[in-house]
Amino acid sequence: MKxxxxxxxxxxxxxxxxxxxxxxRLKIHIMxxxxxxxxxxxxxxxxxxxxxxxxxxxxxxxxVITYAQTGSIFGLGFFIPFMVLMLPVAYIVQEMTVRxxxxxxxxxAEMIWKRYGKFWGAFSLADLVIANILTLITEFIGITLGMxxxxxxxxxxxxxxxIVVFSIxxxxxxxxxxxISLSIAALNLIxxxxxxxxxxxxxxxxxxxxxxxxxxxxxxxxxxxxxLANLGTTIAPWMLFFQQSSVVDKGLTVKDIRDGQIDTFxxxxxxxxxxxxxxxxxxxxxxxxxxxxxxxxxxxLHVISIKMGIIPMKLFALGLIEAGLIATIAxxxxxxxxxxxxxxxxxxxxxxxLQGWYFYLPGLISVLIAGSVVLIPNIPLGFLNLTxxxxxxxxxxxxxxxxxxxxxxxxxxxxxxxxxxxxxxAFIIVGFLIIMNGLYGITVVFPHIFG
Amino acid sequence: MALDIKKIKNRREDKMIKxxxxxxxxxxxxxxxxxxxxxxxxGLIDYNKIPLKRAEIKGWVKFAxxxxxxxxxxxxxxxxxxxxxxx
Numbered sequence: 367m368k369x370x371x372x373x374x375x376x377x378x379x380x381x382x383x384x385x386x387x388x389x390x391r392l393k394i395h396i397m398x399x400x401x402x403x404x405x406x407x408x409x410x411x412x413x414x415x416x417x418x419x420x421x422x423x424x425x426x427x428x429x430v431i432t433y434a435q436t437g438s439i440f441g442l443g444f445f446i447p448f449m450v451l452m453l454p455v456a457y458i459v460q461e462m463t464v465r466x467x468x469x470x471x472x473x474x475a476e477m478i479w480k481r482y483g484k485f486w487g488a489f490s491l492a493d494l495v496i497a498n499i500l501t502l503i504t505e506f507i508g509i510t511l512g513m514x515x516x517x518x519x520x521x522x523x524x525x526x527x528x529i530v531v532f533s534i535x536x537x538x539x540x541x542x543x544x545x546i547s548l549s550i551a552a553l554n555l556i557x558x559x560x561x562x563x564x565x566x567x568x569x570x571x572x573x574x575x576x577x578x579x580x581x582x583x584x585x586x587x588x589x590x591x592x593x594l595a596n597l598g599t600t601i602a603p604w605m606l607f608f609q610q611s612s613v614v615d616k617g618l619t620v621k622d623i624r625d626g627q628i629d630t631f632x633x634x635x636x637x638x639x640x641x642x643x644x645x646x647x648x649x650x651x652x653x654x655x656x657x658x659x660x661x662x663x664x665x666x667l668h669v670i671s672i673k674m675g676i677i678p679m680k681l682f683a684l685g686l687i688e689a690g691l692i693a694t695i696a697x698x699x700x701x702x703x704x705x706x707x708x709x710x711x712x713x714x715x716x717x718x719x720l721q722g723w724y725f726y727l728p729g730l731i732s733v734l735i736a737g738s739v740v741l742i743p744n745i746p747l748g749f750l751n752l753t754x755x756x757x758x759x760x761x762x763x764x765x766x767x768x769x770x771x772x773x774x775x776x777x778x779x780x781x782x783x784x785x786x787x788x789x790x791x792a793f794i795i796v797g798f799l800i801i802m803n804g805l806y807g808i809t810v811v812f813p814h815i816f817g
Numbered sequence: 818m819a820l821d822i823k824k825i826k827n828r829r830e831d832k833m834i835k836x837x838x839x840x841x842x843x844x845x846x847x848x849x850x851x852x853x854x855x856x857x858x859x860g861l862i863d864y865n866k867i868p869l870k871r872a873e874i875k876g877w878v879k880f881a882x883x884x885x886x887x888x889x890x891x892x893x894x895x896x897x898x899x900x901x902x903x904x
Contacts, residue, residue, distance in 0.1 A: 370835070370838065376849070377834075381863060384861050384863065388856075388861050391859045392837055393836075476869075480869040481869065481870075481871060482872060617861070712865070760889060760892045767881055778869075
């Protein structure tokens with residue numbers, strides 16, 4: 367009894383956010399002392415979260431729309447094996463944030479700000495906040511558009527989404543926040559069983575795509591744009607910031623790196639499976655229909671309802687709503703964490719709303735802006751998507767460079783610096799990103815260079 | 818409502834301490850004596866209070882930063898051209 371009181375007193379001496387994290391870490395400490403496969407599995411289940419969450423949130427409303435349009439433009443071909451290639455790309459990039467967070471116990475924004483100075487810190491934060499607000503607008507477009515298929519008006523769906531996101535961010539401690547977010551994220555898998563509702567699906571054509579890598583219509587500026595868009599949805603700047611901060615807020619340490627890596631791999635796997643499922647659905651059902659190379663998401667859903675039925679179309683719309691909602695939760699959290707890290711504020715989802723209101727404020731304001739902007743009639747969606755793409759593509763190589771510099775910094779990473787193969791793979795990814803961005807830039811200036 | 822939340826939080830805290838006591842009596846360990854080490858190892862510290870030294874920019878890192886500056890300028894120019902064509 368006395369021990370319990372002493373331990374309680376020791377916990378009470380910690381700041382409230384760290385105290386709650388300490389309670390979670392006590393649970394991990396107890397679990398580590400048990401042996402056997404079942405205990406090991408329970409430990410893994412307690413440690414996973416940030417990786418799965420970031421990867422599923424990456425299949426956001428913009429991502430779902432991009433995959434759907436990719437399938438409807440190019441059909442079953444190049445983009446199915448290309449999506450499989452995205453698994454190692456996403457894993458290699460995001461795994462680095464796990465190690466960085468677990469070793470330093472600091473978020474990405476804080477590391478850039480403090481290691482490379484105010485200029486690069488402010489540049490990264492400004493880029494992140496702008497890109498996040500624009501991305502949040504696309505999430506709200508996805509939510510309101512999806513809700514329209516259930517007869518809910520945009521204003522009602524926007525207000526409901528705002529209330530849900532505000533409640534999740536403000537009133538839950540990290541542990542509960544993560545489990546509720548993961549439960550919402552699980553709905554992202556709704557696209558996978560939908561594949562079996564595709565009439566006359568040619569699995570041979572799916573298998574052949576791995577042999578032929580066929581590009582319907584050949585290499586064109588549209589093809590480069592779609593490759594870049596898919597790459598952009600696979601690795602986005604907010605993901606680096608989100609997963610590192612999430613790892614820190616969850617309290618992962620160097621002992622948990624292996625579990626963090628498994629978490630990231632499982633997340634990457636689900637992300638790719640969902641992306642391929644969407645490409646197969648629209649590649650089989652929409653591709654080849656008149657005007658399929660230039661369809662909006664509501665036109666794609668209309669074709670799905672004609673060819674697959676109302677229920678699959680509604681399930682697809684539900685997936686779109688979920689994708690927007692989970693990404694809104696993750697992106698607004700990444701804004702709050704990054705601002706808190708840059709400003710040196712206490713930054714944790716464990717903070718009670720009254721005590722940590724300034725931590726929650728940047729994320730919630732960005733959600734409020736997005737939720738309001740989406741209600742403006744005739745909002746230029748194409749222009750908005752292009753701007754998101756552009757800001758992200760300018761920022762991504764910069765964010766990746768900082769990540770690589772930090773992961774090779776022996777002073778802070780000690781024995782956990784990048785291995786040679788990790789550096790080579792990361793450089794190839796950055797190089798590919800820069801080349802694709804360059805090519806895209808050239809196609810903007812000379813639109814007919816690739817025909 | 819606030820009281821309920823506090824009760825739940827306390828219950829979780831109590832449950833964890835009880836579990837810890839049980840595990841420790843089985844293993845013959847005592848976290849209370851090793852508390853400072855636990856706090857340090859688990860990173861349960863306010864890192865805002867611990868300064869982080871600025872990195873030295875030299876060698877290939879200097880080159881990388883110059884490449885980044887040029888890349889950003891080139892991309893911004895391309896974006897301006899691109900957007901001016903849209904309007």
